Amino acid sequence: MKIAIGADHGGYELKNQLRDALTAAGHQVRDFGANSTDSSDYPDYAAPVAHAVADGQAERGILICGSGVGMAISANKVRGVRAAVGMTQELVALTRKHNDINVLTLGGRFTDPATAQTLVKTFLETGFEGGRHERRVEKISALESEL
Numbered sequence: 001m002k003i004a005i006g007a008d009h010g011g012y013e014l015k016n017q018l019r020d021a022l023t024a025a026g027h028q029v030r031d032f033g034a035n036s037t038d039s040s041d042y043p044d045y046a047a048p049v050a051h052a053v054a055d056g057q058a059e060r061g062i063l064i065c066g067s068g069v070g071m072a073i074s075a076n077k078v079r080g081v082r083a084a085v086g087m088t089q090e091l092v093a094l095t096r097k098h099n100d101i102n103v104l105t106l107g108g109r110f111t112d113p114a115t116a117q118t119l120v121k122t123f124l125e126t127g128f129e130g131g132r133h134e135r136r137v138e139k140i141s142a143l144e145s146e147l
């Protein structure tokens, strides 16, 4: 799968670990930075990852900041992106099944590497259920015309 990934300083280490694990698993991963633990601004990484997903250059995006929240807020400003913070495996599965998220955000200061890998695997492997959820996701898309 083509995956875009990015992080600020709060997610730098976890981003690199996930990038390497996903690449080793055969995914095509494009790393949009950060490239160091120097303090940086999460919207600067959320924007290119979100646009890569919205434009179809990547099928999914993964964004990591300290809490995951700033990345989710930022990514959701981009038309066509549905981002959510991955809290537990069950919640990540639900955000795929019901909300068809295309960007997963993680809190680098709250998520250990093994848990992060489980959350990402669930994000990549869980399908959208469609049906009544399709109508609701379409209503989310309709809200974008108000942006």
Ligand code: RB5
Pocket (backbone or CB within 6 Å): 008, 009, 010, 011, 042, 065, 066, 067, 068, 069, 070, 071
């Ligand atoms: C940076 O200190 C921190 O605010 C950022 O990584 C993120 O947690 C914001 O939502």
